[in-house]
Amino acid sequence: MKFFVQQIAVLFFLGLIALSCQEEIPIPEADFSLAISKSEASFTNLSHNADSYAWDFGDGAGSNEQSPKHIYKVPGNYTVTLKALGAGGESSKQQSLVIHKANTKAAFSYKLQDAGNVQLVNESLEAESFVWKIPELSISFVSKDTTIKFEYNGDYTIKLEAKGFGAVDSTKQQITILSGKDYPPVPDFSFEDKGGGKYKFNNLSKNATSYYWVFGDNIGKSTEENPEYVFPENGQYKVKMEVTGKGGIATKDTVINVTSSFTYYIYTLENKTSYSIFAYNNIPEHLMTILPKLSYLQGKKIRLEQNRKMALYLFSGMMKI
Incomplete structure (x- = not known):
């Protein structure tokens, strides 16, 4: 009996210990x-x-x-x-x-070197990637710092785009290159028919400082930038343009088909003897220098008529004008 009581006591004690152990398992505390x-x-x-x-x-x-x-x-x-x-x-x-997004600030400096070289020094803040652009050369490139060679002299715009975390910033600077080569001139022009054989020439050339025009009729020439010229008669004329710039000389020619010239007839009022000249809306300057030399017309009153059949010779004396 005594032994049985002792066993009961031991089991009770062990149960208390087990219960006590279960109560001591702590709950996790997240932090x-x-x-x-x-x-x-x-x-x-x-x-x-x-x-x-x-x-x-x-x-x-x-x-x-x-x-x-x-x-x-x-x-x-x-x-x-x-x-x-x-x-x-x-x-x-x-x-x-x-x-927070990055406080990105794009910035750079540059150093002009010999032979058209320019060193670009990136001074951007809080940026991870970069894109450089030069619009005049139609180029872009990705790098932090770089050196660019400009072949020709002139003014250029350098743009830098800097990207940081959640942010983009850009900046640009103008530079002038003087250590490269001069751009060669590029001649170009368009023209407008103003009627009566008169044409207006629009100069579209680049890198040129002076111009010389030859209008293909063995008479007309000009050094104006955007000249106007009246062709003496209908026909095809090779108009040549020569341009000069720091980078050299270049030419361009274009054939113009003139179909709108006027022909004027001059004749004396006394005897109606007539002759024709090539003209436009007024008497050409080179003909005004010829008329006084024609003894037949000296002292005569003359008048002009337009759009009659064209003749090439003076009917009295068969003098070529």
Whole structure:
């Protein structure tokens, strides 16, 4: 009987111990701290009584590491949740954080060197990638610092675009190249038919400082930039343009088919003897120098008529004009 009582006591004591042990299993306490550097957040796990963890970084990504790091792709406000799990159950904790965009500032300086070379020194702040552009050359390139060779002298615009986390900034500067070569002149022109054989020439040349025109009728020439010229009669004329610039001399010619010239007839009022000249809307200057030399017309009154059949000779004396 005594032995039986002792066994009961031992079992009761062991039960108390087991019950006591069950009551001592602690519940996990989730806790963490965080530090932010630009777009990266570092998490330090401060949880207690846990042996596994589940992180939710608030942007759709997560982790099961104890103390993870995470890079956010977009600036913004995020809520981070840590769930701590252990034998005693689970608990969770949330913290809010803000990922700021970079304070990106694009900046650069340049150094002019010999033979058209320019060293570009990137001085941008809080930027991760760069794009350089030179509109006049229709080029762009990606690099931090670089050296560019400009073949020809002139004014150029250099643009720099700097990209940082969630931010973009740009800047530009004008530079003048004097150590390269001069651009060769490029002759070009268009023309307008003004009627009556009169044409207006529009100069479209580049890199030129002086111009010389030959209108293809063995008479007309000009050094004007945008001349006007009246062709003496209908026909095809090869108009030649010669341009001169620091980079040399160049020419261009174009054939013009003139169909709108006028022919004027001059004859004396006394005897109606007539002759024709080639003209436009007024008597050409070179004919005004010829008329006084025609003895037949000296002292005569004359008048002009337009659009009669054209003749090439003076009918009295068969003198060519």
